[in-house]
Amino acid sequence: MRLWHQDLIPRLPRQQLLGQHREICALRGKGWGKPHSTINYIFKYPMENLVVYHHAVMQEMKRRGYKVDKDWYRTGWRGKQLGWQDGLDDTYVMMMLGYSPIYPEHNDDYMQECLNNLKQKGVDIDVAWIRCT
Secondary structure (H helix, E strand, O other): OOOOOHHHHHHOOHHHHHHHHHHHHHHHOOOOOOOOOOOHHHHHOOHHHHHHHHHHHHHHHHHOOOOOOHHHHOOOEOOOOOOEOOOOOHHHHHHHOOOOOOOOOOOHHHHHHHHHHHHHOOOOOOHHHOOOO
16 A cells, blocks of 8 residues: 655556555545554644645546546545545645645655656656656
């Protein structure tokens, strides 16, 4: 499980993009707060940060013509098993949309780690376009 560097989202191949969506859905559901070495940093931030990141993934999916269950656009949606959670801040999510980086850990070193991981999977992404913070 991993959240790809935010700047890689538009360049991810189909398999990684759709896999990212599935992993985020799991994290927004019962996976929230369950330790995993590559994503533990996300639990230092409110769940709304993950919702903002998920919006970026869903926006790219929509741009490519993929359908996303509209419930996932709702800030408090935790999936079919958990349903709706009150108390999550829609205003915070709206304010953060388009913000970069959503997670400060998504820095140059993390970008390189992600690129290396993708390369091991046979995915070579041209880094000339990448803007790192």
